[in-house]
Amino acid sequence: MNTQIFRQYDIRGIADRDLDNELVFGLGLAFAHFAKMKLGKSELSVVVGRDARVSSDRIFCALADGLVKGGATVVDIGMVPTPLVYFARVQGSHDACIQITGSHNAGEYNGFKMMVGADTLHGAAIQELRGIIADKSAAEAAQPGEIIADENVISDYLNYVGGNVKMGSKPLKVVVDCGNGIAGVAAPQLVQDVLGAQMIPLFVEPDGNFPNHHPDPTVLENLQDVMAAVREHQADLGIAYDGDGDRIGVVDHKGEVIWGDKLMILLSRDVLKSNPGATIIGEVKCSQTLFDDIQKHGGNAVMSKVGHSLIKAKIKETGAKLAGEMSGHIFFNDRYFGFDDALYATARLLEILSNTDQDLGQLLGDVPETFATPELRLDCPDDVKFDVPGKVAEQFSKEWEVNTLDGVRINFGDGWGLVRASNTGPVLVMRVEAGTPERRDELLGWLENAVKSAIA
Template sequence: MNPEVFREYDVRGIVDRDLNPDFVYLLGLAIGTYALRHNVRQMTLGRDCRLSSEAYHDIVGRGIRATGVDIIDIGLCATPMLYFSIRHFQADGGIMITGSHNPPDFNGFKICIGPDTIYGEEIQELRRIIESSSFATGEGSARQEDITRVYQDYLFRRVDIKEGLKVVLDGGNGVGGFFALPLLRRYGCRVTELYCDPDGRFPNHFPDPTIPENLRELVRLVRDKKADAGIAYDGDADRIGVITDRGDILWGDELLLLFARDILKRNPHAAIIGEVKCSQKLYDDIARNNGRAIMWKAGHSLIKGKMKEENALLAGEMSGHIFFADRYFGYDDAIYASLRLLELLSGTGMKLSELLADVPRTFTTPEIRVDCPDRIKFRVVDAVREYFLNIPGLIAIDGVRIPFIDGWGLVRASNTQPVLVLRFEAATEERLAVIRKGMEDVLDGILKAFARSV
């Protein structure tokens, strides 16, 4: 067993090498045992379209049932459909087999106890159960259910979209397009579809809407078709990418800003949560529109926990996870988010590009990833924090975000990879370059000092 498959938010590794059939069965036993310790007797089970997912789905389900936990098998689904199934069937938990946005040779397991995904030490407990071989035994039952129509009907009844919107939908050969396409057509949208057939080989492009290269064909079609919007999903449809009518990419914080404005019209003073990588424009705009802006740690499990704590109506991440507690359940559902976007568009009568025209322009970098071994990455961030400690307004909730008069810079350690994540924003390109160089020089010096000490 490779202990590194037990990550911060899921169990994830390379197909066959890390996730061989014997390990997946043991993982099923561990999940069932952990579930029973938390009074979970029945779990829903779903999978994405990766080539290994069906086999893993069968094996892990067998392991879970061998502990005495009952399974409701919903088969092929999007991750938000798995979350929905827990609520619909009033199950005690759920398991989703998905590689999400990771490379094709990866797969993984998201585990819910109650309606929420487990993370951190809870996932490490699964490892400890396997290491000790302290498995429960029993004979759980299994039944198959198709949640598709129930899920689509639920969304259709709760979101109002006027007929006639022109939409280009890129499913990236993941599962999202397959389930969203009939729903959009049911609304009367004129949909141009791209790669909406699930295909775990991902033959056209990889389903990660945070990478501009993956959106190139979507951008072209939006312009060619003069569409109102382009929509892209990641492999399991918990993250969304959006293209405006002009063919520009809307990043997660810009999308969150749009949704926040809409929600605050009906719910003044509502709490809206962004993560540390989000633009300062987002937080300023929420405050200007009588909202309570909260900056929090990156990570979907952490965001969902903070939403409950603050009773927030909306949250989001740069990666395209958008969490609606306004008229919805508070989890990240890219299909639902796309419907809310189209509802907003059809309700205003404005073009998507016009809705953000009044937002001040700033200059930002994309996420910059710097290789850094897991064993030192958090200590490196601590050293960066120590260096800038006397700067007023320093934010240290997740890494270190340094405010300047006309911008900011961020250094944080990834929770899932051996990298540091950097991002910078400024009022001008010149200041962006200055802020970036200054902080990168500091980081470079700290990394060299760590290298000398090894």
């Protein structure tokens, strides 16, 4: 068993190498045991969905076999985006759920995102599952479960979202790029049929080989098609999704990218109109303009660690109405259930745009201009990376305010810099923002020198 697949937020590895049938069966058996123990129940219903990867059907069969032999009833909802698995658990009052997905990784990867009750499994819970699999301590149940199919989840979801948002009178033209990911089974119907927009589709046919571009909207290269299509068709905006439909990328009417933290400014203003004083969460990689704008509009801005599982836990802790990440995970706890859902975020964004005569650029025109680096990634061994942010904090703390919530974020007064260890690979993540390109580059130089010194 490759223990490296048991990660901070999920289980993920190369399907044919790391996720053979024996391990996946063991995971199903262990999950049934774990969920019953955590919920204090002798019977268990588990919603299971999957993305369109080549390995997903095989993995589903092995996982379902383990769950059933562990005494769980498996609710098979077929190939759906990850948020629809969460939706099905809530709407059907099921005990737990698992989505089989490699998220935005290349086609040879696959994995599992898991919830027990309202809690997303992460950190110690995932390691506890690993221990149960390794020890073979989960016995088969005396009374096995069964597999039942629910083929109505997509239509139920679309009906729910249609009744949740109130579209205005302004017609919208929207480019939708699903990147051949699983969002293609629902996003086109949502945008065109439910929300009534004119849609220009790109790569909406699910294909686990991702033949057109990688389904990761945080990478500028992957947004070139949607950017070009917006300009060509003079669309109001473009939407791109990651491989499993829980992250969103947005392009404005000029074909320019609206990154996750800037999108959050627009969404947070809308949420605060109907929820004055609400708590809204951004993570440590987000622009300072987001936190400042939330406060300016009467909200309570909270900074969180990076990671969808950790943010969901923070939402539960604080009662936040909205949360978001640079990566495009958007969590609505206003009129919705508090989990990350790129399709629902699409609906709320189109709701805003259809009810105003302003375009995206005008709506965000008063946000102070800043100059930020993209997310910079520096290779760093796993046994070294977690020590680096602390050493960097020591170097800067004598002169500047440092925040060590997740790595180190240094406030330079007229800008900030971040160094944190990735939880998903042997990498350090850096980001810098300042009021001018020259100051940004200067701060980045300071940060790079500090990191080199810390690694040496």
